[in-house]
Amino acid sequence: MLATASPGLQAAARRLTLAAPAAAAQALCVVRLPRRRPTRSTSLRAVASAAAAEAAPPAKEGAEELGFQEMTSGTRRRYYMLGGKGGVGKTSCAASLAVRFANNGHPTLVVSTDPAHSLSDSFAQDLSGGTLVQVEGPDAPLFALEINPEKAREEFRTASQKNGGTGVKDFMDSMGLGVLVEQLGELKLGELLDTPPPGLDEAIAISKVIQFLEAQEYSMFSRIVFDTAPTGHTLRLLSLPDFLDASIGKILKLRSKIASATSAIKSVFGQEVQQQDAANKLEQLRERMVKVRELFRDTESTEFIIVTIPTVMAISESSRLHSSLQKESVPVRRLIVNQVLPPSTSDCKFCAIKRKDQTRALDMIRSDPELMGLNIIQAPLVDMEIRGVPALKFLGDIVWK
Numbered sequence: 001m002l003a004t005a006s007p008g009l010q011a012a013a014r015r016l017t018l019a020a021p022a023a024a025a026q027a028l029c030v031v032r033l034p035r036r037r038p039t040r041s042t043s044l045r046a047v048a049s050a051a052a053a054e055a056a057p058p059a060k061e062g063a064e065e066l067g068f069q070e071m072t073s074g075t076r077r078r079y080y081m082l083g084g085k086g087g088v089g090k091t092s093c094a095a096s097l098a099v100r101f102a103n104n105g106h107p108t109l110v111v112s113t114d115p116a117h118s119l120s121d122s123f124a125q126d127l128s129g130g131t132l133v134q135v136e137g138p139d140a141p142l143f144a145l146e147i148n149p150e151k152a153r154e155e156f157r158t159a160s161q162k163n164g165g166t167g168v169k170d171f172m173d174s175m176g177l178g179v180l181v182e183q184l185g186e187l188k189l190g191e192l193l194d195t196p197p198p199g200l201d202e203a204i205a206i207s208k209v210i211q212f213l214e215a216q217e218y219s220m221f222s223r224i225v226f227d228t229a230p231t232g233h234t235l236r237l238l239s240l241p242d243f244l245d246a247s248i249g250k251i252l253k254l255r256s257k258i259a260s261a262t263s264a265i266k267s268v269f270g271q272e273v274q275q276q277d278a279a280n281k282l283e284q285l286r287e288r289m290v291k292v293r294e295l296f297r298d299t300e301s302t303e304f305i306i307v308t309i310p311t312v313m314a315i316s317e318s319s320r321l322h323s324s325l326q327k328e329s330v331p332v333r334r335l336i337v338n339q340v341l342p343p344s345t346s347d348c349k350f351c352a353i354k355r356k357d358q359t360r361a362l363d364m365i366r367s368d369p370e371l372m373g374l375n376i377i378q379a380p381l382v383d384m385e386i387r388g389v390p391a392l393k394f395l396g397d398i399v400w401k
């Protein structure tokens with residue numbers, strides 16, 4: 001779990017961790033996770049609040065105060081997207097937020113749009129089927145979904161090879177993209193997938209977002225949490241509706257030009273109605289894209305939460321991510337600084353150095369013009385992997401307060 005400067009220090013840390021976990025936790029200044037399956041006992045709550053109390057106070061200068069109360073209030077649907085650099089704890093934070101919402105009475109859906117999913121690992125449950133799976137444990141219904149672009153692409157290719165247009169259409173219908181196929185039917189889409197165009201994975205994720213907006217199946221969820229892919233992918237996902245909107249806009253313009261030029265001929269052959277119908281559908285798709293774009297930018301219903309760790313590299317990337325999100329007008333109000341060493345009176349040398357580094361990194365956040373205005377939530381480093389609902393509940397109770 002810890003990278004160390006010297007082999008001796010590493011061995012000492014390992015000895016401590018293996019031989020005396022409680023002492024190791026104290027010495028390495030991490031928050032201990034309860035080993036027993038937690039119930040709603042006072043003891044677990046006590047552990048959680050003690051851990052929270054141990055964590056350093058958040059840096060909030062200049063930022064509005066935002067708590068979990070504000071996130072959980074109201075039954076109108078809200079979307080939370082968690083994103084940041086690879087490996088900083090996006091999935092753990094997203095899954096723990098989803099558990100927290102469900103335990104506060106919200107029917108919740110947590111969706112991974114990261115092609116390298118770890119939601120299954122986080123919940124210790126297989127969610128890889130590409131369909132909604134109920135997560136056992138929380139009070140209100142909690143469902144999880146891993147969007148699997150690899151599988152979707154493979155199915156698409158098979159469908160296009162075996163069944164021609166009909167197979168492709170069935171598949172795309174199931175992805176909420178049937179309208180696109182009707183419009184692009186003449187193109188050999190299957191061939192495109194041998195060299196997938198950039199943004200295809202994101203397009204698949206977007207189509208799922210469209211489904212959330214419209215399908216009855218998803219209407220029960222009052223909170224939808226997205227565990228997004230590392231920064232680059234996420235930015236493409238967020239800018240895709242604009243891109244598609246512009247492309248569809250161009251196609252529509254082109255179509256209307258062609259339509260007016262050929263309408264006389266078409267009407268003779270009885271194809272005028274069909275042409276108009278297709279244009280209407282394309283217009284409908286464009287409207288949907290506008291909806292998705294508005295959703296990403298709607299401060300009432302959507303929030304992007306940046307997750308980082310207290311290192312210079314992660315914070316620099318978070319700063320750039322915030323700047324890009326601002327350009328896209330995506331609302332960002334919170335920054336989670338994960339894996340912070342809680343204060344300790346008995347610092348070992350390793351911990352003292354690590355803590356100094358982290359303090360420096362936290363200072364960097366306070367003076368970063370992109371990040372300083374955000375509400376900063378510090379999440380402590382805990383002493384084991386956060387897997388399964390009880391562990392996620394534990395983390396969620398500490399982080400989301």
Ligand SMILES: Nc1ncnc2c1ncn2[C@@H]1O[C@H](COP(=O)(O)OP(=O)(O)OP(=O)(O)O)[C@@H](O)[C@H]1O
Nearest residue numbers: 086087088089090091092118339380381382385386
């Ligand atoms: N606060 C924490 N304390 C201890 N371990 C943590 C903490 N947060 C996350 N981890 C661990 O760090 C690892 C990476 O976490 P996670 O999978 O949530 O990150 P991620 O940002 O989603 O990664 P990826 O970019 O690969 O999807 C996991 O093993 C997780 O258990």
